[in-house]
Amino acid sequence: MSHYGTDLAFVHDRGFASFSERAAPFLIELLRARGLAGGHVVELGCGGGQLAAALLAAGFEVTAVDHSPAFVALTRRHAPRARVVRASAFGFEPPACDAVLAIGEVLGYTGPGGTSASARRRLFARCARALSDGGLLAFDFATPALARTAGRRHFAEGPGWACLVETRATGRRLERRIVTFRERARGWRREETTHHLELLDPAELTAQLRAAGFAVRRLPGYGSQPMLPGRAALLAVRRRRLKSTSARSKSRP
Numbered sequence: 147m148s149h150y151g152t153d154l155a156f157v158h159d160r161g162f163a164s165f166s167e168r169a170a171p172f173l174i175e176l177l178r179a180r181g182l183a184g185g186h187v188v189e190l191g192c193g194g195g196q197l198a199a200a201l202l203a204a205g206f207e208v209t210a211v212d213h214s215p216a217f218v219a220l221t222r223r224h225a226p227r228a229r230v231v232r233a234s235a236f237g238f239e240p241p242a243c244d245a246v247l248a249i250g251e252v253l254g255y256t257g258p259g260g261t262s263a264s265a266r267r268r269l270f271a272r273c274a275r276a277l278s279d280g281g282l283l284a285f286d287f288a289t290p291a292l293a294r295t296a297g298r299r300h301f302a303e304g305p306g307w308a309c310l311v312e313t314r315a316t317g318r319r320l321e322r323r324i325v326t327f328r329e330r331a332r333g334w335r336r337e338e339t340t341h342h343l344e345l346l347d348p349a350e351l352t353a354q355l356r357a358a359g360f361a362v363r364r365l366p367g368y369g370s371q372p373m374l375p376g377r378a379a380l381l382a383v384r385r386r387r388l389k390s391t392s393a394r395s396k397s398r399p
């Protein structure tokens with residue numbers, strides 16, 4: 147199931163892509179500082195492809211993944227040299243790579259039935275297998291603190307579009323009802339969708355990542371892009387594999 151149809155993807159692309167655009171220079175510098183310049187980056191939940199385009203321009207190879215056909219089409223337009231895959235982050239098997247990025251609450255999205263902790267653990271294990279030693283997994287997510295802001299209504303607008311958002315929290319679940327209006331040749335088109343997000347606990351995710359083979363630290367933001375209230379970001383570094391372990395165990399009687 148995709149959370150972003152054509153109009154909401156358009157609205158996100160026009161009105162909300164600045165978050166990943168502002169995060170891009172920091173992420174690129176982080177990769178370079180860790181000796182990963184020119185490496186292969188897998189971006190999960192690539193949205194309109196703004197970060198993918200910045201990574202390509204900085205000399206990285208990019209595989210961009212999103213489960214929304216509308217976003218896949220936008221990424222192909224904004225980042226034509228990326229390998230773009232339509233898939234769920236939770237089912238995708240990442241190729242061998244140097245970094246996995248999931249920017250903009252990507253890993254918190256669920257269906258009404260939820261995404262289980264075991265699905266996230268499997269995702270972290272797949273990333274750990276795909277990443278080179280010292281490779282990075284960076285992502286942000288909505289935390290239980292965001293529930294405090296639930297009940298509020300927001301709106302945003304730009305040329306030819308407007309968007310109304312209402313949130314509701316139940317325990318660790320956040321529901322975001324989004325109404326978009328988009329100007330068409332014969333008037334305005336109204337669409338409505340509801341996103342379900344799981345509010346994720348940074349300490350629980352940190353423990354899951356450590357168990358999967360990562361050293362983990364919290365990021366206050368992505369450089370000049372601070373984390374928005376009620377959100378957190380983690381930087382997980384793939385620990386070195388012990389190369390001799392399997393050879394030793396094979397030679398044991």
Ligand SMILES: C[S@@+](CC[C@H](N)C(=O)[O-])C[C@H]1O[C@@H](n2cnc3c(N)ncnc32)[C@H](O)[C@@H]1O
Nearest residue numbers: 166191192193212213214234235249250252255
């Ligand atoms: C808030 S948008 C962020 C988009 C982009 N990363 C950015 O920062 O502009 C969340 C993105 O995650 C994608 N997404 C959510 N759940 C996903 C999943 N399970 N698999 C793949 N993409 C997912 C959505 O389609 C959307 O592109």
